[in-house]
Structures are given as structure tokens and as C-alpha cells.
Amino acid sequence: KQEVTQIPAALSVPEGENLVLNCSFTDSAIYNLQWFRQDPGKGLTSLLLIQSSQREQTSGRLNASLDKSSGRSTLYIAASQPGDSATYLCAVLLDSSGAGSYQLTFGKGTKLSVIP
Amino acid sequence: GAGVSQSPSNKVTEKGKDVELRCDPISGHTALYWYRQSLGQGLEFLIYFQGNSAPDKSGLPSDRFSAERTGGSVSTLTIQRTQQEDSAVYLCASSLTRFHFADTQYFGPGTRLTVL
Numbered sequence: 001k002q003e004v005t006q007i008p009a010a011l012s013v014p015e016g017e018n019l020v021l022n023c024s025f026t027d028s029a030i031y032n033l034q035w036f037r038q039d040p041g042k043g044l045t046s047l048l049l050i051q052s053s054q055r056e057q058t059s060g061r062l063n064a065s066l067d068k069s070s071g072r073s074t075l076y077i078a079a080s081q082p083g084d085s086a087t088y089l090c091a092v093l094l095d096s097s098g099a100g101s102y103q104l105t106f107g108k109g110t111k112l113s114v115i116p
Numbered sequence: 117g118a119g120v121s122q123s124p125s126n127k128v129t130e131k132g133k134d135v136e137l138r139c140d141p142i143s144g145h146t147a148l149y150w151y152r153q154s155l156g157q158g159l160e161f162l163i164y165f166q167g168n169s170a171p172d173k174s175g176l177p178s179d180r181f182s183a184e185r186t187g188g189s190v191s192t193l194t195i196q197r198t199q200q201e202d203s204a205v206y207l208c209a210s211s212l213t214r215f216h217f218a219d220t221q222y223f224g225p226g227t228r229l230t231v232l
Contacts, residue, residue: 007122034221037212042225042226043120043207043209043223043225043226044159044207044209044221044223044224044225045223046220046221046222049219049220051230073173081162082189089159100209102172103161103174103175104161105161106158106160106161109158109160
């Protein structure tokens with residue numbers, strides 16, 4: 001069974017700092033990996049999706065990397081802003097049966113607070 | 117264009133009653149996903165639809181849970197004989213692609229279900 005772990009569980013940084021969020025997964029035969037953002041009381045917003053054949057994806061101040069062999073992904077946020085405060089979730093997609101039976105497994109998230 | 121909508125936004129029910137949760141995806145999106153987010157379990161993937169078809173129902177927590185989608189649009193998640201452990205926020209998402217999970221998912225605001 002795929003397990004996804006996110007470290008740290010919570011992080012507080014001063015505005016302007018660069019930061020890294022970590023995600024690790026136990027089964028490296030993934031189809032893709034996604035990073036999401038969740039604001040309190042709201043649904044999720046997809047940030048970046050990395051296909052298994054890719055090494056990284058970038059969007060604005062966000063950069064996500066994927067190392068399938070080691071079962072790790074990082075989300076790098078440059079020049080953090082108070083508006084970045086949210087919970088960041090990592091999710092991996094696995095074709096559990098090899099026959100198109102997909103399962104998406106989420107980590108428990110990292111709660112980020114950016115202090116003005 | 118409207119985003120993903122879910123109704124009701126909040127539902128309080130008594131143990132043993134049946135509930136129906138509704139999801140209206142973004143128009144034209146072929147893939148639709150249901151998730152559950154609870155304090156104890158984090159975010160769980162439940163089921164996805166490609167058109168009106170759900171290829172894999174193994175993510176549903178028990179046989180009290182069922183889901184259907186009609187006309188390639190609206191989906192309903194039904195929970196029969198609700199239990200207190202069913203209390204959670206139920207999130208729905210949709211994506212454009214017919215290649216499920218390979219495209220950005222857009223999430224609704226969720227339905228908060230409380231079983232007394």
C-alpha cells in the first residue's frame with residue numbers, strides 16, 4: 001500500500017524567505033505526483049503536476065522536483081509571502097493493478113505560515 | 117464560467133439516515149472525482165468517473181457508499197445508514213481530460229457532513 005509522508009507537519013517562516021517542503025512515498029512506480037494548496041475551510045487548488053517521466057515543474061515562484069528512484073519530491077517556494085500561508089498537500093497516483101485501476105494517495109500536508 | 121459546485125454546503129443528519137451529496141462539475145469536463153477529508157484520516161480518494169463510468173470502486177469506504185454520474189455531468193454520492201465515522205468534508209473535483217488524473221483538477225468547496 002502506497003504511503004505518503006510530508007515533513008514538516010507545520011512550518012513558520014518570515015516573509016521573503018525561500019523554503020522547501022518535502023514529500024516522500026513508498027512505492028516508486030508512480031504515474032504522477034501533484035502538489036495542492038488548501039486554504040482553511042476551502043477546497044484544494046492544484047499547484048503543480050509532475051508526470052513520472054519528468055524531473056521538475058515550475059510555476060511562478062513555485063518549483064516542484066521529483067526523484068522517483070528515491071521516492072521523494074520537494075516543493076520550493078521562493079520569496080515567500082503572507083498570501084502563501086496555507087496547507088500544502090502532496091499526492092501520488094499509482095496504477096495499483098497495472099490495468100488502469102488508479103489510486104491517488106495524499107500526504108497529511110504541511111501547514112505553512114508566512115509571518116509579515 | 118462557473119467552477120465546480122457542491123450541494124448542500126453543510127448537512128447534519130442523524131445516525132442511520134441516508135444522505136445524498138451532489139456535485140456539478142465544470143461544463144465540458146469529462147472526469148469527475150470524489151474525495152473525503154476527515155480529521156483522523158486526512159484526505160482520501162474515493163472514486164472517479166470517466167464520463168458516466170466509474171472503472172474502480174474499491175476506494176469507497178464500505179458498501180453503504182455509492183456514486184453515480186448521469187449525462188456526463190452531475191454526480192451524486194449517496195451514503196446509506198450513515199454512521200458517525202462518516203462525518204467529514206466530502207470534496208468533488210473535475211478535470212477536462214479524458215485521460216483521467218493527467219490534467220489539472222478543479223475542486224469544489226466541499227460538503228461538510230455531520231452525523232449525530
